[in-house]
Amino acid sequence: MxxxxxxxxxxxxxxxxxxxxxxxxxxxxxxxxxxxxxxxxxxxxxxxxxxxxxxxxxxxxxxxxxxNLRGDIERRSLAINEEFARIFKEVKEELESVHEDVQAMSTCCEEMTNRLKAAKEQTQDLIVKTNKLQGENHRLEVRAQVAQAFLAKFQLSPEEMATLRGPRDAPITEDFFKALNRVKHIHEDVKILLRTNQQTAGLEIMEQMAVLQETSYEQLYRWAQNECRGLTQETCDISPVLIQAMEALQDRPVLYKYTLDEFGTARRCAVVRGFIDALTRGGPGGTPRPIEMHSHDPMRYVGDMLAWLHQATASEKEHLEALLKQVTLQGVEENMQEVVGHITEGVCRPLKVRIEQVIVAEPGAVLLYKLSNLLKFYHHTISSIIGTSVASLLMTIEEMHILSKKMFFNSLSLHASRLMDKVELPPADLGPTASLTQTLSLLREVLASHDSSVVPLDARQADFAQVLSCILDPLLQLCTVSASNLGTADMATYMVNSLYVMKTTLALFEFTDKRLEMLEFQIEAHLDTLINEQASFVLTRAGLSYIYSCVQQHSAEQGPLSLLPSMDSSSVKTAMVQFDRYLSSPDTLVMPQLNFLLSAAIKEQIFRQSTELVCRAYAEVYSALTSPANGYKDPETLVPRSPQQVQTLLS
Known part of the structure; x- marks a missing residue:
């Protein structure tokens, strides 16, 4: 490249x-x-x-x-194409194989489809029947569920039936009350069926539940009755199951009442036995000692018996409250009062006999009065527990209270009649006689016990007037008869002393205001007598008695006062000299009877008011002697002192 x-x-x-x-x-x-x-x-x-x-x-x-590049490229392209053709040929062969398989599968599916169509045509009736049976099965399942729900709602389970129909002596458990409540609910719910077209089934179920209820209540009553019969011990433990039983039995008032009566009878036996044991045997181990050991002390003897009964009554009331705490009936309180009255009725006879023995033995007026108050107090206290006055125990206590009160007033009347049968003469000091002092001591003890009494205030006040009438009225009559042969001053002194002693005795106690007021009036009446007697005594001893009498009786028709006998100037002057000696020492002219008075305040009152009378008498004499109409010469020499001067000297 x-x-x-x-x-x-x-x-x-x-x-x-x-x-x-x-x-x-x-x-x-x-x-x-x-x-x-x-x-x-x-x-x-x-x-x-x-x-x-x-x-x-x-x-x-x-x-x-x-x-050679072109040739190489062409050769390479040819090789690639040949490789592609080879690979594609393999793919083609695989596709043809898959096609053959698909063709085979298609043929098989067609065969199966044909077979299924044939089978469907053959099983069409079976499918229809199967669908019909499935629908019927579904309906039956629904009906079975409805039946199960119906039975669950309106029928008891086998366990509940076994619980309610157990043996007669089988114990009652919590499951029994659950089953009984289930029966009650079924009996109430079945009323729904009576409003539908299922009245026959509803009536049958209602009748079945009613019979089952009655047998269950009967079994529950027998069990509760046996349980109550066993509650005869001094300590009474109320089981929770018995409380539930009373709650369930309230739906059957007759059985409920019979069970309460059985409980009351059992507890009555326990209370009577406990009372007799407390009287004769005492507590466990001899502590406390038997109540009969204190029969020589009437107050403690009767008080211990009543205190024991009060405690027993309160305990029985608590037991009943525990027994009936789940009962919701109206009148439960009245039921408890009735049962407590029945329980305590058994002790009435032994209690009455013993209290009557104490009262009839005549322990004395004070003790009888204390016993009367004690009985009244426990009657009030126990009635607050029982809540009704028709209970035999309360009636017995009330009878004993009336008897003791009657014996008390009989004792007072007898005492008064003895006083009147033998009237005691006043003593030489003109003070209260021994019988008066003794009777007032009796009255003081009675009133002291009355004040310390725990009887309600209104009841105490009602008794008070009768007590005072029974004692004070004979005493007043006795004093009057005893003083009937005395002189005026002696009688007044004796009566004042006697009334004063009565007054001081009553003043220490409540509810005596009216009697104190009456005694005060009588004392005032006798005080007037003593004041007049003291004034007459002073005028006589001071030489003014004759002159004052002549001045009071003189009238203008009689002529001048100086012409009356013994009213000449010399006689008047002699009297005035004697009066001057009195003015120099007025305390020396006091009646002997005043020295016998028990109250220094009364003596001072008599002396003060009698002195005022003497001053008024002197003022009248002074006015008459200084009057020109009476013919006295130089009256200033006869009466040298004016009334104001005399009053100043005597004050």
């Missing part, structure tokens, strides 16, 4: 060097050379490819090879 290029370069140089040759435009060789020279190999891709292919077998650039 390089030789060709060299040769071409030499030729080009020859052409260039020969300018004459270029001037011959019609020379063919020249045109070819020019064309070759003008050709740009970089842009002629076909030429480049041809040269590249030529370089594969044109390895030697010589004259001989250049001359």
């Amino acid at each position: 390089s030789d060709i290029k060299v040769e071409m370069s030499a030729d080009s140089a020859t052409v260039i060097q020969n300018p004459n040759a270029a001037s011959q435009p019609n020379n063919p060789l020249s045109r070819k050379l020019n064309k070759i020279l003008e050709t740009r190999l970089d842009n002629d891709k076909e030429m480049l490819e041809a040269l590249k292919a030529l370089s594969v077998f044109f390895t030697e650039n010589s004259l001989r090879t250049r001359r």
Whole structure:
């Protein structure tokens, strides 16, 4: 190739060097050379490819090879064509083989198609029958599913049936209640069938479920009854299954009521036995001690019995609440009250006998009153637990309360009648008699126990007036009868002392305002008597009694006062001298009875008000003696002191 290029370069140089040759435009060789020279190999891709292919077998650039180039190219082209023909022949043979196979397959397919057509014609009836059977099978499957769903909704499983129809002594478990609830739901759901055209099936299922329900409830009732009969121990453990049983039995009110009655009977036996044991045997190991050991102490004896019953009643109420906590019936609270009343009814007889023995033994008015308050308190407390007053226990406690209260007032009445049967004379110091002091001490104890009572306020206030009437009214009558033979001053002093002692006794307690007011009025009445007596005593001892009496009784028709007997100037002057001695030491003229008064305040009040009466009496005497109409000469010498001066001296 390089030789060709060299040769071409030499030729080009020859052409260039020969300018004459270029001037011959019609020379063919020249045109070819020019064309070759003008050709740009970089842009002629076909030429480049041809040269590249030529370089594969044109390895030697010589004259001989250049001359044989065409032949070589033709031979190479022939060889390539022969190779192509050979290869294409193989392809043709393969295609013919494939064609033969395709022809064979086509023939086979035609045969199979013909056979299938023949088979289809022969099995057409079978296919129709098969399709029909498949459709029928699908419908049967749907019906089977519907039947299964129907049975699942309206029938019990074998396990549930076995649970509900177990042996009579079989225990009740959680599965029983699940099966029973399932029966209830089926019985409710089957009503849907009665609204469709499946009424016969609905009625049969409803009847079957109703029978199954009744037998199940009967079995559940028998089991619950046996469980309740076993609850006779002091500690009562309510099992969760029994609670569920009561919840289920509420759908059968009769069985529910019978079960509650059975529970109440069992617990009644337990409470009675526990109460008797507490009375006679005490607690476990002897602690606490038997209640009967304290029968010598009525308050503790009765209090311990009532406290035990209060605790037992509260415990039984809690047991019932635990048993019926899942019951949603109306009137559950009334049922509990009724059952608790039935449970505690058994202890009424032994309780009543023992309390009656204590009350009838007449332990004294104070103890009877304390027992009455104690019974009233426990009646109020236990009624808040039971919630009804018709329970036998509450009726028994109320009877004992009424009995103790009656015995208490009988004791007070007997005490009062004894006082009136033998009236005690007032002592020499005109103070309260021993019987009065003793009775007031009794009243003080009664009122003290009344104040410390835990009975509600309204009940305490209602009893208070009756207690005071039973004691104070006989005492007042006793004092009046006892003082009937005394003088005026002695009677007034004795009555003031007695009333004062009563007043100071009542003043320490509540609900006594009305009685204190009444006693205050009576004391004031007797104080007026003592004030008048003290004033008369002073006027008599001071010499003004006669003069004051004459002044009060004198009238203008009688003439001058100085003309009356013992009313002359000398007599009046003598009396005034005596009155002056009183003014110099007024404390010396005091009635002896006033020294017996128990209250210094009352004594001071009497002295002050009697002094005022003396001053008013002196003022009247002074006015009469200084009046010109009474005919006294130099009245200033008779009565040198004015009423104001006298009042100043005595104040």
